[in-house]
Amino acid sequence: MSGARILIIEDDLLIVMDLQTTLEDLGHQVVGTISRGEEACETIEETLVEVALMDIRLAGSLDGIATAKLIQSRFDIPIVFLTAAADVKKESGLTECWPVVSKPFREEELQLAIEMALENHRARNC
Amino acid sequence: MATQLLQDDGSLGNPSVTESLEFRVAQVRQLYAQSRAGILWALASVFVVAIGLSGEVSHVNIAIWVSVYLLIQAYRYYLGINFSKLESPDETIKWGRNFSFSTIASGVAWGSAAIIIFPANSPLYQMFLTICLAGIASAASAVYSPLTICYMPTILAILVPLSARFFYEGQQVNMFLGSVIMILAAALVSSGKQMNAVLAESLTLRYQNKDLLDSVTEQKRIAENLNKNLLTEIEERKRTEDNIKKSLEEKESLLKEIHHRVKNNLQVICSLLRLQRRHVTSQESRTVFKETENRVRSMAMLHEALYKSENLNRISAKEYVHDLANYLFQTYNAADQGINLHIEVEDLSFGIDIAIPCGLIINELITNALKHAFPRGRKGEIRIFLHCPADNECELVVADDGAGLPKDIHISHKESLGLGIVQALAKQLQGQMELNVLNGSEFRIRFKCTAHRGNEVTA
Numbered sequence: 001m002s003g004a005r006i007l008i009i010e011d012d013l014l015i016v017m018d019l020q021t022t023l024e025d026l027g028h029q030v031v032g033t034i035s036r037g038e039e040a041c042e043t044i045e046e047t048l049v050e051v052a053l054m055d056i057r058l059a060g061s062l063d064g065i066a067t068a069k070l071i072q073s074r075f076d077i078p079i080v081f082l083t084a085a086a087d088v089k090k091e092s093g094l095t096e097c098w099p100v101v102s103k104p105f106r107e108e109e110l111q112l113a114i115e116m117a118l119e120n121h122r123a124r125n126c
Numbered sequence: 127m128a129t130q131l132l133q134d135d136g137s138l139g140n141p142s143v144t145e146s147l148e149f150r151v152a153q154v155r156q157l158y159a160q161s162r163a164g165i166l167w168a169l170a171s172v173f174v175v176a177i178g179l180s181g182e183v184s185h186v187n188i189a190i191w192v193s194v195y196l197l198i199q200a201y202r203y204y205l206g207i208n209f210s211k212l213e214s215p216d217e218t219i220k221w222g223r224n225f226s227f228s229t230i231a232s233g234v235a236w237g238s239a240a241i242i243i244f245p246a247n248s249p250l251y252q253m254f255l256t257i258c259l260a261g262i263a264s265a266a267s268a269v270y271s272p273l274t275i276c277y278m279p280t281i282l283a284i285l286v287p288l289s290a291r292f293f294y295e296g297q298q299v300n301m302f303l304g305s306v307i308m309i310l311a312a313a314l315v316s317s318g319k320q321m322n323a324v325l326a327e328s329l330t331l332r333y334q335n336k337d338l339l340d341s342v343t344e345q346k347r348i349a350e351n352l353n354k355n356l357l358t359e360i361e362e363r364k365r366t367e368d369n370i371k372k373s374l375e376e377k378e379s380l381l382k383e384i385h386h387r388v389k390n391n392l393q394v395i396c397s398l399l400r401l402q403r404r405h406v407t408s409q410e411s412r413t414v415f416k417e418t419e420n421r422v423r424s425m426a427m428l429h430e431a432l433y434k435s436e437n438l439n440r441i442s443a444k445e446y447v448h449d450l451a452n453y454l455f456q457t458y459n460a461a462d463q464g465i466n467l468h469i470e471v472e473d474l475s476f477g478i479d480i481a482i483p484c485g486l487i488i489n490e491l492i493t494n495a496l497k498h499a500f501p502r503g504r505k506g507e508i509r510i511f512l513h514c515p516a517d518n519e520c521e522l523v524v525a526d527d528g529a530g531l532p533k534d535i536h537i538s539h540k541e542s543l544g545l546g547i548v549q550a551l552a553k554q555l556q557g558q559m560e561l562n563v564l565n566g567s568e569f570r571i572r573f574k575c576t577a578h579r580g581n582e583v584t585a
Contacts, residue, residue, distance in 0.1 A: 012393075012394060014398060014401075015393060015394060017397065018397030018398075018400050021400075021401065022400065025404075084387070084393060102389075102430060103389055103392075103393035103426075104392050104393040104397075104423055105393070106453075
């Protein structure tokens with residue numbers, strides 16, 4: 001598949017650096033990196049985003065789940081969650097639809113999750 | 127007071143009981159209750175006698191007798207009205223004494239009829255007076271029986287003068303009548319005494335019942351208090367239980383938070399290693415970084431397993447070994463190279479002290495086998511066994527059917543970091559390591575652990 005335009009929403013900048021190079025190595029394009037959920041909609045409006053890569057714990061008052069809901073209410077883009085919490089699936093309805101990658105992530109897992117999210121979005125499963 | 131005395135010795139006639147103030151007050155009350163109607167009947171009787179004798183006896187005498195009698199009755203009526211105003215027991219006793227004196231006075235008035243209005247000339251009217259006085263004396267015996275001081279003098283005051291009068295008249299029939307009246311007086315006194323005893327007994331029983339009732343009421347109060355205390359205690363226990371539950375939930379949530387943070391930190395370490403890996407050029411250095419990343423990840427997987435586990439401090443050995451081995455196979459594309467994975471792990475759960483060294487040992491040995499045992503596209507199998515044959519001993523075996531280690535290799539080979547790590551961790555587990563290089567290589571590590579039967583294994 002050709003690379004996707006990805007927005008990284010993560011508040012740990014070392015992880016952001018790693019994600020950025022890993023995604024670029026995998027052939028994707030990182031169109032923005034933000035650390036607060038509140039900035040997500042603005043960035044998506046300004047930039048053409050194909051996938052949002054979302055940490056669940058964020059710096060601002062909105063967490064990843066709330067931010068994802070906000071994004072879903074305004075934009076039609078797939079979301080990939082990234083979290084160190086293992087049982088996040090039980091805690092939110094959204095993550096049943098979008099893939100969740102567990103930290104520490106592997107390149108292969110990340111790639112697979114992005115492909116799945118795009119596929120689900122194309123098939124209008126979510 | 128009386129009730130306590132009755133508890134000690136409830137026998138009737140016990141002076142301490144019958145002489146107690148409370149008992150005497152009760153007797154006076156009985157007297158009052160019985161004599162209220164008596165005043166009216168006495169008034170009626172006095173008029174019957176007066177009218178009956180008006181044809182035989184001087185009207186002046188009758189008038190004097192009736193007047194005296196009415197004065198006494200007026201005083202008795204006054205006492206009767208005042209009874210309800212009495213406040214202290216002492217006043218009641220005093221009232222009883224006054225009432226008894228007025229009753230005796232009334233008796234004396236009746237008795238004086240034998241002197242003042244005695245129909246000396248008419249035996250028939252004598253008979254009439256005798257019957258009337260006998261009736262009055264009988265009534266007095268019954269009505270005033272609660273107090274001996276009341277009924278006994280009254281009966282005697284009514285009948286003795288009449289008897290004396292008959293003896294005074296001196297005729298034989300009169301003497302006979304006088305004797306009969308004395309006998310009647312004695313009989314009435316005796317009957318009054320018996321009635322007095324019956325009434326005293328009924329009072330005593332009333333006190334006993336009162337005592338019983340008090341005791342039952344007290345027991346009921348104690349039971350109610352106990353019940354109340356019990357309810358309070360139950361409530362307190364429930365509250366404590368809720369607090370403990372809440373505290374446990376908080377602890378669980380804190381533990382999850384810790385595992386979460388540990389995983390996040392391990393992610394940062396992995397990210398740093400990956401970033402560094404991209405900046406080195408030699409393949410060997412890249413491999414070193416990759417291997418280190420795998421070691422960190424094997425620990426992260428353990429924290430994930432702990433996070434998912436029910437009690438947050440034990441993990442399923444089976445699940446963890448499967449996840450770890452599969453992860454390494456994927457990392458090295460082992461399945462694509464025709465290398466199989468065979469895992470046999472008993473259904474056990476490990477604490478973190480055992481699980482981390484075991485996980486790292488498996489990580490090193492599988493990595494080692496995947497790197498060295500199957501050179502130049504050689505196919506084969508890696509086998510992992512983990513079981514506990516004895517109560518306090520477990521065995522971990524990682525084996526392959528590959529090319530095998532060099533014949534001259536020693537377990538404590540300084541050049542292989544992986545084998546060094548394995549040996550150090552085996553020592554940490556207080557285990558014995560054995561290397562068999564007959565068909566491929568087989569690492570067998572026996573280590574101590576306790577209470578491993580069922581799903582519980584602790585270090």
